[in-house]
Amino acid sequence: MPNTLACQDLQRFRDRPRAYDSTDAQALVDSFTPRYEWMLVLSRKRDQQIVIGDAIVITIVEVRGDKVRLGIQAPAEIPVHRREVYDALQQKPSTPAGEV
Secondary structure (H helix, E strand, O other), rough: OOOOHHHHHHHHHOOOOOOOOOOHHHHHHHHHHHOOOOOOOOOOOOOOOOEOOOEHHHHHHHEEEOOOEEEOOOOOOOOOHHHHHHHHHHHHHHHOOOOO
């Protein structure tokens, strides 16, 4: 949910842009901007692809109901995990080399 005060300030800034100097404007934008990276959202159909950089290709393999099957082509040195697997790997304590 957006910060209501920030929304009101943003509206006032849009209505009277000369009431703020550039420092105030940047502070206002910073207060309104979420603290996470923006997400690019794309629509794709079956057999269409998304290319990330020069090395990663994501293909829409199948769409069935609310499930989407993806094919991911990436170099072997780039790990690819489902989020729950990635989180589990991050929680697991690392073992020193040579120990099992």
